[in-house]
Amino acid sequence: MATETTAAEGSSLVFHPMDQFIVKPLFGGEIAWYTPTNVTLWLFLAIAAIFALLVLSTSKRAIVPTRMQSVAELAYGFIYKMLEDICGKEGVKYFPYVMTLFMFIVCANFLGMIPMSFTTTSHFAVTIPLALSVFLTVTVLGFVKNGAGFLGLFWVSSAPLALRPVLAIIELISYFVRPVSHSIRLAGNVMAGHAVIKVFAGFAAIAAISPVSVLAITAMYGLEVLVSFIQAYVFTILTCVYLKDALHPSH
Amino acid sequence: MEGDLAHIGAGLAAIGSGAAAIGVGNVAGNFLSGALRNPSAAASQTATLFIGIAFAEALGIFAFLVSLLLMFAV
Amino acid sequence: MATEPLTEEVAGSCVDSYGSAIGMPQLCFDWFPNQIFWLVITLVVIFLVLSRVALPRIAAILAERQGTITNDLAAAEDLKAKAVEAEEAYNKALADARAEAQRIAAEARAEIQAGLDDAIAKADAEIAAKAAESEKAIAEIRAGALESIQVVAKDTAAELVTALGGEADAKAIASAVDAQSKG
Numbered sequence: 001m002a003t004e005t006t007a008a009e010g011s012s013l014v015f016h017p018m019d020q021f022i023v024k025p026l027f028g029g030e031i032a033w034y035t036p037t038n039v040t041l042w043l044f045l046a047i048a049a050i051f052a053l054l055v056l057s058t059s060k061r062a063i064v065p066t067r068m069q070s071v072a073e074l075a076y077g078f079i080y081k082m083l084e085d086i087c088g089k090e091g092v093k094y095f096p097y098v099m100t101l102f103m104f105i106v107c108a109n110f111l112g113m114i115p116m117s118f119t120t121t122s123h124f125a126v127t128i129p130l131a132l133s134v135f136l137t138v139t140v141l142g143f144v145k146n147g148a149g150f151l152g153l154f155w156v157s158s159a160p161l162a163l164r165p166v167l168a169i170i171e172l173i174s175y176f177v178r179p180v181s182h183s184i185r186l187a188g189n190v191m192a193g194h195a196v197i198k199v200f201a202g203f204a205a206i207a208a209i210s211p212v213s214v215l216a217i218t219a220m221y222g223l224e225v226l227v228s229f230i231q232a233y234v235f236t237i238l239t240c241v242y243l244k245d246a247l248h249p250s251h
Numbered sequence: 252m253e254g255d256l257a258h259i260g261a262g263l264a265a266i267g268s269g270a271a272a273i274g275v276g277n278v279a280g281n282f283l284s285g286a287l288r289n290p291s292a293a294a295s296q297t298a299t300l301f302i303g304i305a306f307a308e309a310l311g312i313f314a315f316l317v318s319l320l321l322m323f324a325v
Numbered sequence: 326m327a328t329e330p331l332t333e334e335v336a337g338s339c340v341d342s343y344g345s346a347i348g349m350p351q352l353c354f355d356w357f358p359n360q361i362f363w364l365v366i367t368l369v370v371i372f373l374v375l376s377r378v379a380l381p382r383i384a385a386i387l388a389e390r391q392g393t394i395t396n397d398l399a400a401a402e403d404l405k406a407k408a409v410e411a412e413e414a415y416n417k418a419l420a421d422a423r424a425e426a427q428r429i430a431a432e433a434r435a436e437i438q439a440g441l442d443d444a445i446a447k448a449d450a451e452i453a454a455k456a457a458e459s460e461k462a463i464a465e466i467r468a469g470a471l472e473s474i475q476v477v478a479k480d481t482a483a484e485l486v487t488a489l490g491g492e493a494d495a496k497a498i499a500s501a502v503d504a505q506s507k508g
Contacts, residue, residue: 018323021350022340023359033358043367050371054379061386063393069386076383082298096376104371124351125360130368181309188312191351195319234305237298323348 017198021122021191038118039126046107046120054103075103079236086240090247097137098243101130102236109190109228113221122191124183131183134239142246153249182238189231193224261321264314271311278303471506478502 026036054075057068065073079099083091105121112119120126142150154171156164197220204213282300286293339353340346350356479495479502486493 016345018346018348018350019344022344022346023350023353023356031356031359033362035359037356037359037363039356039360040363043363047367047370047374050379051374054383055374058379058382058386061382061389063386063390065386072379073383073387076380076387085298096372096380099380100368100372100375103375104368120360120364122351123360125357126364129361129364133368181306181313184316185305185309185312187351188316189308191319192312192315230301230305234301237302238305241302319349320352323346324352 015199015202017195017202020194020198021119039120039123042108042111042118042120045111046104049107049111050103053107082237083240083243086237087244087247091240091243094243098236098239101134101239102232105130105186105235106229106232109232110225112190112194113225113228119190119194122187122194124187127183127187128179130186130235131179134182134242135179138242138246141243142249145247146249150246150249153245178242182235186231186235189227193220193227196220197224257321261318264318264321267314267317268311271307271314274307274310275304278307475502475506478506 023031023037023039025031026038026041029035031037053068054072057066057072060066060069062069076099079102080092080095083095083098087094108119108121108126111117112121142153146152154168154175156167156171159167197217200213200216200220204210204217206213278300282293282296282303286296339348339350339355479498482498482502483493483495486498
């Protein structure tokens with residue numbers, strides 16, 4: 001009896017939590033580097049969302065803002081203040097770059113929360129280039145702005161002399177781990193949430209526990225909405241912190 | 252058999268998520284106790300709070316990733 | 326949820342013949358060039374849209390609003406000063422009006438008092454005249470009455486004397502009545 005039920009459940013309980021991340025061509029055919037795929041679709045939807053939010057909503061240039069316009073202004077003020085607080089006045093020059101990162105990640109994350117959608121930011125192929133671009137920007141900028149003085153980032157002058165080489169090695173390692181943690185944090189958080197929701201959805205096939213499963217999905221969904229925003233925020237704020245290192249390398 | 256071992260390993264790696272939860276709880280709890288002592292300074296430190304949570308969370312995500320790799324990629 | 330086996334080209338090194346993922350789709354390196362290519366295009370488009378259109382426009386709106394707010398605050402300050410001035414003028418006018426009213430009231434009171442005094446004096450005089458007249462009339466009446474009493478008394482006395490059988494001596498009777506009535 002027990003074995004039968006488990007066998008029956010085993011056949012109905014099929015988890016494919018990772019299937020939602022499969023890249024599919026929109027019009028069939030092989031996936032070459034130029035093929036329009038669902039990645040393309042959802043990336044372009046992110047562009048459309050950003051365009052609607054930041055360009056269309058502000059097209060009236062109202063002094064007393066409409067609802068959408070105040071959201072756009074809020075996003076602008078939020079990132080601008082963050083950048084100014086962390087990097088100071090010199091950092092404001094890089095505001096469009098930081099804003100691009102933030103708006104892209106937040107829109108892609110929220111679009112990924114739509115059921116049946118494809119979450120672009122859950123792919124390492126998306127987050128690694130983002131993190132690498134930040135890493136390369138910071139490194140190049142550091143050397144251009146400060147020359148060899150940028151290496152002072154690794155030479156902790158406030159530490160005792162004997163400790164400095166050890167600290168330098170640790171700092172160097174942590175510097176090169178930055179893009180790894182930067183990208184995996186974003187993709188991992190998003191992927192984890194979506195996979196967990198999918199696993200709960202798999203449990204919903206069993207009638208006895210499906211109410212619990214639906215409740216759990218709802219709760220996880222709420223958490224994921226929060227995580228979507230917080231991860232975009234964290235990615236942006238870390239970008240700001242790294243930029244500050246490039247602009248003011250001394251500890 | 253090898254797959255079974257990988258699944259056991261994935262389960263072990265998932266313990267790391269719990270450890271990360273402890274870490275995040277530590278960060279948030281200490282922030283809260285500090286913020287209640289000095290509420291005026293709390294608002295300026297929320298950014299630091301989120302950075303701290305992100306760092307603690309990232310390690311849990313690494314554990315989760317190892318678990319996923321063992322489940323699906325090995 | 327096994328579906329029909331896919332015989333199409335979808336199946337590859339990362340997707341099995343049932344359309345399910347083999348391993349993690351995130352680690353399927355066949356798809357990396359595609360994703361990176363479209364990501365780069367997306368980021369460039371977003372960057373251009375933001376830096377060319379959206380951000381300058383929002384910055385302009387915010388600056389404009391700041392300017393409007395500053396102007397409005399200055400205007401409000403002006404209006405407030407004007408209001409304070411107007412209130413002072415009003416208070417002054419009020420104080421003036423009150424003083425005027427008090428003056429007018431005092432004048433009116435004095436006028437009325439004078440008229441009243443006049444009227445009282447006149448009335449007093451009239452009353453005094455009437456009282457004197459009445460006293461005179463009363464004195465006359467009293468004198469008249471006395472005379473008639475004497476006449477009646479003399480007549481009565483004379484009648485009494487004759488009735489008693491005596492000879493009425495008019496002179497003696499008159500002197501006796503006079504003496505009695507003075508008594």
